[in-house]
Amino acid sequence: MTSAILLVTYAVTAGTLGAGWLRDARWPTLAPRLAIAAWQALAASVLLALAAGGLALAISFPHVSADLAGLLNLCAENLRHGYASPGGTLTALIGLALFMTLLTRAAWCAFRTTTTDRRERVSRIAALDLVGRTNIVPGALVVDHATPYAFCIGGRRHRIVVTSGLLATLDPVELDAVLAHEHAHLRQRHHLALILCRILFATLSPVFPAFRAAMTRVRMYAELCADDSARRHVDVGPLRDALLRLACLPAPTGALAASALDVETRLLRLEDRGAGLSRPSVALVAFAIGAGILVPLLLAAGPALAMAWEGICLLG
Amino acid sequence: MQQFGDLEAVVMEHLWSTGEPLTVREVLERIDREPPLAYTTVLTVMDNLHRKGFLTREREGRAFRYQPVKDRAEHTAELMHALLSDSGDASITLLRFLDQMSPAEVKRLKRALDD
Numbered sequence: 001m002t003s004a005i006l007l008v009t010y011a012v013t014a015g016t017l018g019a020g021w022l023r024d025a026r027w028p029t030l031a032p033r034l035a036i037a038a039w040q041a042l043a044a045s046v047l048l049a050l051a052a053g054g055l056a057l058a059i060s061f062p063h064v065s066a067d068l069a070g071l072l073n074l075c076a077e078n079l080r081h082g083y084a085s086p087g088g089t090l091t092a093l094i095g096l097a098l099f100m101t102l103l104t105r106a107a108w109c110a111f112r113t114t115t116t117d118r119r120e121r122v123s124r125i126a127a128l129d130l131v132g133r134t135n136i137v138p139g140a141l142v143v144d145h146a147t148p149y150a151f152c153i154g155g156r157r158h159r160i161v162v163t164s165g166l167l168a169t170l171d172p173v174e175l176d177a178v179l180a181h182e183h184a185h186l187r188q189r190h191h192l193a194l195i196l197c198r199i200l201f202a203t204l205s206p207v208f209p210a211f212r213a214a215m216t217r218v219r220m221y222a223e224l225c226a227d228d229s230a231r232r233h234v235d236v237g238p239l240r241d242a243l244l245r246l247a248c249l250p251a252p253t254g255a256l257a258a259s260a261l262d263v264e265t266r267l268l269r270l271e272d273r274g275a276g277l278s279r280p281s282v283a284l285v286a287f288a289i290g291a292g293i294l295v296p297l298l299l300a301a302g303p304a305l306a307m308a309w310e311g312i313c314l315l316g
Numbered sequence: 317m318q319q320f321g322d323l324e325a326v327v328m329e330h331l332w333s334t335g336e337p338l339t340v341r342e343v344l345e346r347i348d349r350e351p352p353l354a355y356t357t358v359l360t361v362m363d364n365l366h367r368k369g370f371l372t373r374e375r376e377g378r379a380f381r382y383q384p385v386k387d388r389a390e391h392t393a394e395l396m397h398a399l400l401s402d403s404g405d406a407s408i409t410l411l412r413f414l415d416q417m418s419p420a421e422v423k424r425l426k427r428a429l430d431d
Contacts, residue, residue: 117408124410128395130324223411251417263417
């Protein structure tokens with residue numbers, strides 16, 4: 001019971017306070033790659049803790065412990081003491097319901113996200129291949145369209161797409177910078193990271209509202225990662241110029257998703273060679289990420305580990 | 317079906333640039349490939365395109381004469397509209413270099429940069 005209480009308390013705290021803190025934190029723009037990992041670890045941690053908590057409540061140890069004790073060479077009595085649910089059948093059923101709900105929800109989110117993504121990816125690439133020209137810009141598809149756009153579609157079959165409008169707006173050096181940014185997305189396989197994030201956040205969002213804003217954050221961090229990576233291949237000036245020129249164009253109708261603040265952040269980061277996150281901070285975040293995964297596992301296995309350590313056995 | 321992907325683009329390209337309905341044989345003649353394509357290959361591709369709704373056809377004797385349903389510009393415009401009207405959060409397949417900003421946001425950005 002202690003195990004279950006600790007796990008659920010940890011999950012709720014991490015899912016509400018922890019997620020809220022990460023959502024409002026300032027450091028992610030200094031270390032976007034780490035920030036994406038932090039969000040993934042946080043969500044995975046909450047999921048693990050809830051699942052383990054439900055399982056800890058659900059497992060009816062009087063039936064199981066005899067075998068487990070045999071396996072672990074521990075005293076059945078002590079195990080039961082650590083994991084027993086005083087509520088009996090009711091708490092066990094609640095625990096089982098929690099575990100099964102979570103498992104089903106996670107599986108459903110995973111299934112839906114991956115199939116939708118694959119279907120969209122395949123149909124979009126097919127449609128783009130039909131109208132796009134490959135002989136104008138090496139490594140990219142050019143589509144006849146007046147509005148400047150540049151985007152990439154990741155995956156085993158991947159594409160970088162630019163419109164004729166973009167070719168007309170940017171000079172060759174700026175175009176190279178934009179292409180370097182898109183190549184960075186593909187090289188770093190951001191689409192995989194985003195799919196994982198989507199699955200994790202979608203699983204938790206109904207119960208933990210703080211994760212609803214997470215997807216937007218993570219997409220922004222992916223852009224920052226691509227900017228950082230592009231800087232290693234092209235001069236920062238053209239990249240910044242391209243971003244500025246494209247941002248200030250009058251926008252036609254369509255999804256108007258970007259905020260001035262986001263663009264400003266990107267421009268400022270491209271302006272000065274920022275120091276990034278300090279080493280101690282990086283170490284701290286990395287530690288927190290590792291802890292986030294380990295803590296639920298340790299809490300779940302805690303009583304069993306403690307007893308193994310002490311080697312106390314009442315019955316012999 | 318995957319292997320025909322780039323052939324579909326080639327066939328559409330010829331039909332769009334010619335601007336008039338063509339039979340399978342006429343398209344085959346226009347495609348310059350080494351080794352040359354088989355008639356049945358081009359037939360299959362054009363049949364697929366018809367099935368997918370990109371081409372219409374009219375019977376002429378024993379063969380069909382195909383033409384595109386939409387011209388290239390219409391096709392592209394529809395495609396771009398579909399691709400880019402997805403709300404930022406819904407689509408994770410497509411990563412844009414820059415999401416568009418509303419006029420108010422553009423104004424806000426310019427003001428912030430002038431400071």
